[in-house]
Amino acid sequence: MPLKVGVLFGGQSGEHDVSLMSAASVIKNLNKQKYDIVPIGITKTGHWYLYKGDIDDIQKGDWVNNSYKAILPPDPSYKGLLYFVDGEMKLMPLDVVFPVLHGPRGEDGTIQGILELANIPYVGANVTSSATGMDKVFTKKLLEHAGLPLAPYLVFTKKQWYGRGEEIIEEIEMKLGYPNFVKPANLGSSVGITKVHDRRELTEALNLAARYDRKLIVEKAVDCKDVECSVLGNENPRASTVGEILPTREFYDYQAKYYDTTTRLLIPADIPGDKIEEIKELAIKAYRAIDCQGMARVDFFYENGTGKIYVNELNTIPGFTHVSMYPKLWEISGLSYEKLLDELINLSLERFQDMY
Numbered sequence: 507m508p509l510k511v512g513v514l515f516g517g518q519s520g521e522h523d524v525s526l527m528s529a530a531s532v533i534k535n536l537n538k539q540k541y542d543i544v545p546i547g548i549t550k551t552g553h554w555y556l557y558k559g560d561i562d563d564i565q566k567g568d569w570v571n572n573s574y575k576a577i578l579p580p581d582p583s584y585k586g587l588l589y590f591v592d593g594e595m596k597l598m599p600l601d602v603v604f605p606v607l608h609g610p611r612g613e614d615g616t617i618q619g620i621l622e623l624a625n626i627p628y629v630g631a632n633v634t635s636s637a638t639g640m641d642k643v644f645t646k647k648l649l650e651h652a653g654l655p656l657a658p659y660l661v662f663t664k665k666q667w668y669g670r671g672e673e674i675i676e677e678i679e680m681k682l683g684y685p686n687f688v689k690p691a692n693l694g695s696s697v698g699i700t701k702v703h704d705r706r707e708l709t710e711a712l713n714l715a716a717r718y719d720r721k722l723i724v725e726k727a728v729d730c731k732d733v734e735c736s737v738l739g740n741e742n743p744r745a746s747t748v749g750e751i752l753p754t755r756e757f758y759d760y761q762a763k764y765y766d767t768t769t770r771l772l773i774p775a776d777i778p779g780d781k782i783e784e785i786k787e788l789a790i791k792a793y794r795a796i797d798c799q800g801m802a803r804v805d806f807f808y809e810n811g812t813g814k815i816y817v818n819e820l821n822t823i824p825g826f827t828h829v830s831m832y833p834k835l836w837e838i839s840g841l842s843y844e845k846l847l848d849e850l851i852n853l854s855l856e857r858f859q860d861m862y
């Protein structure tokens with residue numbers, strides 16, 4: 507009997523549209539002999555639907571019109587999705603769920619929490635690791651604790667910024683200087699992030715970041731290449747080769763990530779072989795530092811000139827579109843997209859069995 511795999515897509519974060527693209531390619535690449543796919547959409551306002559239309563239409567955004575209203579009850583006696591057809595409630599049992607959701611309320615432990623309560627195995631990191639990976643401040647603390655190299659940074663709350671902005675600007679100028687990066691602690695896809703070159707831009711950037719989060723990070727800008735490594739596994743995670751992003755914009759911003767067709771990936775990255783090995787080791791250390799399971803893409807800065815490596819962040823549900831780095835790195839490391847999905851599902855079942 508094929509496993510019933512729920513694929514969650516959409517969601518309430520600013521990365522809703524990216525999730526539609528990721529989920530469509532996950533669904534296309536899942537082995538239809540092994541899995542019965544149950545596409546489950548979440549709208550931007552948080553309503554759940556069982557999708558019954560064509561997979562190619564998911565990305566168009568009007569998938570709701572071809573769906574049944576649904577809910578996922580946390581009550582474990584259902585272990586599945588309840589949906590409504592002409593006022594009648596039906597149950598769609600689920601053996602495993604793949605949350606292909608990026609950003610807050612998808613990648614941050616909230617969805618994972620519902621799946622835990624419902625007693626349904628799910629792909630990827632558990633509640634704690636998901637929440638940690640989403641929060642750049644917590645991530646940095648754990649990475650520092652594990653002795654991993656980070657770019658110098660400062661953290662402020664929105665209240666502190668509004669309350670004593672001048673002091674904060676002075677502290678940033680003294681400790682980090684320009685250029686620097688201002689980021690909200692809890693987003694993704696470069697939303698709310700600014701590269702700052704002077705005091706005027708700094709004020710604007712902090713105001714912008716404060717619109718998205720209560721916690722703000724300011725980080726010294728590293729003159730670098732963006733390089734990334736895919737990690738896969740539970741107890742014994744392994745690392746793929748390392749890839750490099752070749753953006754044509756000033757940094758890897760939202761536009762560059764999803765719309766700019768000139769953004770290219772270079773695999774393997776154009777750096778010395780021993781640096782690739784070092785990054786792979788650091789990627790596994792970082793993965794272990796947040797006690798990650800299933801998968802994560804670990805992102806680094808490779809400093810131009812010095813070859814120094816800094817860990818940037820971990821993404822516990824990395825992009826899965828046909829042009830995304832996570833599956834591409836595995837493909838080039840010898841693991842096809844389809845086999846990668848098999849492994850992720852197996853890892854989720856293994857973790858679930860270990861727990862009970």
Ligand SMILES: Nc1ncnc2c1ncn2[C@@H]1O[C@H](COP(=O)(O)OP(=O)(O)O)[C@@H](O)[C@H]1O
Binds near residue numbers: 687
């Ligand atoms: N300290 C930094 N030095 C150099 N580039 C940076 C720095 N911080 C961020 N960037 C650039 O901005 C991009 C997005 O920042 P990141 O922290 O990865 O946020 P997100 O979670 O939105 O991906 C990075 O991929 C990189 O290109």
Ligand SMILES: [Mg+2]
Binds near residue numbers: 695819
């Ligand atoms: Mg990033």
